[in-house]
Amino acid sequence: MxxxxxxxxxxxxxxxxxxxxxxxxxxxxxxxxxxxxxxxxxxxxxxxxxxxxxxxxxxxxxxxxxxxxxxxxxxxxxxxxxxxxxxxxxxxxxxxxxxxxxxxxxxxxxxxxxxxxxxxxxxxxxxxxxxxxxxxxxxxxxxxxxxxxxxxxxxxxxxxxxxxxxxxxxxxxxxxxxxxxxxxxxxxxxxxxxxxxxxxxxxxxxxxxxxxxxxxxxxxxxxxxxxxxxxxxxxxxxxxxxxxxxxxxxxxxxxxxxxxxxxxxxxxxxxxxxxxxxxxxxxxxxxxxxxxxxxxxxxxxxxxxxxxxxxxxxxxxxxxxPSTLNVENNNLIDENGFTLLQNFPNPFNSSTNIQIVLLINNFIKLYITNSIGEKLLTLFDGNLSKGLHNFKFQGDFLASGVYFYVLEVANPNQFQLNHRAIGKMILLK
Known part of the structure; x- marks a missing residue:
């Protein structure tokens, strides 16, 4: 219970x-x-x-x-x-x-x-x-x-x-x-x-x-x-x-x-x-x-x-x-920043959508980890234009449980990933 x-x-x-x-x-x-x-x-x-x-x-x-x-x-x-x-x-x-x-x-x-x-x-x-x-x-x-x-x-x-x-x-x-x-x-x-x-x-x-x-x-x-x-x-x-x-x-x-x-x-x-x-x-x-x-x-x-x-x-x-999850740097939400949105559906069975918003063109990395931080899959790694972007995650190969999606973003005009936001999602099979 x-x-x-x-x-x-x-x-x-x-x-x-x-x-x-x-x-x-x-x-x-x-x-x-x-x-x-x-x-x-x-x-x-x-x-x-x-x-x-x-x-x-x-x-x-x-x-x-x-x-x-x-x-x-x-x-x-x-x-x-x-x-x-x-x-x-x-x-x-x-x-x-x-x-x-x-x-x-x-x-x-x-x-x-x-x-x-x-x-x-x-x-x-x-x-x-x-x-x-x-x-x-x-x-x-x-x-x-x-x-x-x-x-x-x-x-x-x-x-x-x-x-x-x-x-x-x-x-x-x-x-x-x-x-x-x-x-x-x-x-x-x-x-x-x-x-x-x-x-x-x-x-x-x-x-x-x-x-x-x-x-x-x-x-x-x-x-x-x-x-x-x-x-x-x-x-x-x-x-x-x-x-x-x-x-x-x-x-x-x-x-x-x-x-x-x-x-x-x-x-x-x-x-x-x-x-x-x-x-x-x-x-x-x-x-x-x-x-x-x-x-x-x-x-x-x-x-x-x-x-x-x-x-x-x-x-x-x-x-x-929009709501941001577990942002590790409070300065991320500004006119030159980004937003990580809650995945949907959540909880999910097999597949879910992860959305991010970039207010400027930027270099980003988006990946999935398990509950102890081990990287399981990279969804995107490279330059991305400003705007709303949707990434579909297929979790068929994973067991039911809690997982995390991590977004790392560079400072403007740099390729050093020094800002991070983390979202929690639940896979139910």
């Missing part, structure tokens, strides 16, 4: 590890509220004072593509690395003004067009192709079929809360779109459209508003209701049939979630003011993780299980650093 309990504890510990977040200061001090990433070479951050920033090297260097100090960016969206849109909102002392921004060169040049009528607030914009798009907000819900030259009012059903403000809308495929929104202290609403956004149906309503949603897979969507006054706990809403029905459960946390993204099909992260909340089981159970230095985070996105980014107050940009 003791060995079974030990095994359960060991496996639980291996799977419970969470990554860390690293702060990068951008060239601005304004609050960055929104982030959009096409890939690791094309990331935009936007927010207050009309700032739109761009990085092509994971936040190491930034260019300021646009600034309009009397306006705030309310959303930013790209179809590809060239074609994108944003919406900014401000006032001239008399009227509330919205400008629709469009770029065809990745944001080097943004064209601005004032949206009419005034005195509405556009919170979200998205397109399914270069012509067909949707905008939504407070007092406005419209679509275009000619790239934004003309906008037509969208039909909503007659549900009691159907005309609440739209906070975020996105297409999930060519014909289906979802939107979430609501008023503080008054109620939140979820909508969907089955005809590319021309007509909308109210799915569900709740006591608190929604600000973002996540497409977990082809049929599953998750969104979080938030109470700004922190009087009531947040609630997680989930559909597994594209909005035909929704289930929700309250979670024991109080705050506002403005951004949500998936790291894997099971692991979900959301911003929660000065914390993150995350789930490792598809949204059933949730846990909190403090943000670095207690900063307030607003939006979050993951490109894959390795590359995650968030934006925060005072021009802060955050990078996700």
């Amino acid at each position: 003791k060995s079974v309990l030990y095994f359960f504890f060991l496996v639980t510990s291996l799977f419970a590890q969470q990554g860390e977040w690293q702060i990068v200061q951008t060239p601005v001090n304004a609050n960055l509220k929104f982030i959009h990433a096409i890939d690791s070479s094309n990331i935009w951050a936007a927010g207050d004072s009309g700032y739109i920033l761009y990085t092509s090297d994971l936040g190491k260097n930034w260019s300021i593509q646009r600034m309009n100090e009397n306006f705030n960016i309310n959303d930013i969206f790209f179809l590809n690395d060239s074609l994108g849109w944003a919406v900014e909102n401000g006032n001239d002392g008399i009227n509330v003004i919205n400008n629709l921004l469009r770029t065809t060169d990745g944001g080097k040049v943004w064209q601005s067009n004032r949206f009419r009528p005034d005195n509405v607030i556009i919170y979200s914009i998205c397109f399914k192709d270069s012509n067909y798009g949707i905008i939504g907000g407070e007092g406005i819900f419209s679509f275009t079929s000619n790239g934004g030259i003309d906008w037509n009012e969208i039909n909503r059903d007659s549900a009691l809360f159907s005309n609440f403000p739209v906070r975020k809308l996105r297409y999930v495929n060519d014909t289906i779109a979802f939107a979430v929104g609501g008023y503080y202290d008054f109620g939140g609403v979820i909508w969907h459209s089955y005809d590319s956004g021309r007509n909308w149906i109210t799915d569900s309503a709740y006591a608190d508003p929604f600000f973002d949603f996540l497409l977990l897979n082809d049929s599953t969507i998750i969104t979080i209701a938030s109470d700004i006054e922190r009087s009531f706990p947040s609630a997680v809403f989930k559909t597994t049939n594209l909005g035909a029905s929704w289930l929700f459960n309250e979670i024991p946390y109080y705050g506002v979630s403005r951004g949500i993204s998936k790291r894997t099909i099971a692991e979900i992260w959301a911003t929660y003011q000065r914390e993150f909340i995350y789930s490792s089981d598809g949204g059933h159970n949730w846990f909190t993780k403090s943000t670095p230095d207690g900063i307030e985070v607003f939006d979050i996105t993951f490109l894959d299980s390795i590359q995650g980014f968030a934006v925060a107050e005072n021009g802060k940009f955050l990078k996700y650093i």
Whole structure:
């Protein structure tokens, strides 16, 4: 019985590890509220004072593509690395003004067009192709079929809360779109459209508003209701049939979630003011993780299980650093370093995957040892380019037991292997 309990504890510990977040200061001090990433070479951050920033090297260097100090960016969206849109909102002392921004060169040049009528607030914009798009907000819900030259009012059903403000809308495929929104202290609403956004149906309503949603897979969507006054706990809403029905459960946390993204099909992260909340089981159970230095985070996105980014107050940009196992040199995780990830599956039968991330081209050695440190097999020995690399290990020739995979990495521009990380794995036959 003791060995079974030990095994359960060991496996639980291996799977419970969470990554860390690293702060990068951008060239601005304004609050960055929104982030959009096409890939690791094309990331935009936007927010207050009309700032739109761009990085092509994971936040190491930034260019300021646009600034309009009397306006705030309310959303930013790209179809590809060239074609994108944003919406900014401000006032001239008399009227509330919205400008629709469009770029065809990745944001080097943004064209601005004032949206009419005034005195509405556009919170979200998205397109399914270069012509067909949707905008939504407070007092406005419209679509275009000619790239934004003309906008037509969208039909909503007659549900009691159907005309609440739209906070975020996105297409999930060519014909289906979802939107979430609501008023503080008054109620939140979820909508969907089955005809590319021309007509909308109210799915569900709740006591608190929604600000973002996540497409977990082809049929599953998750969104979080938030109470700004922190009087009531947040609630997680989930559909597994594209909005035909929704289930929700309250979670024991109080705050506002403005951004949500998936790291894997099971692991979900959301911003929660000065914390993150995350789930490792598809949204059933949730846990909190403090943000670095207690900063307030607003939006979050993951490109894959390795590359995650968030934006925060005072021009802060955050990078996700995956869990590293038994790193023997604490200086390894930096902008010139490497990361050794937990193998998967683990425990494994016969074969498993070992992944490493290099932030620069480097000379490495990756090998397998037994529990007393005897080298059994070398998986790689030589130069490796920067990026994510996967190595498949076949353990057919080994007996069941605990083994280790060892990564040795040279200093930049050297061939002397002087940094090491070690991961533990369990072979069960």
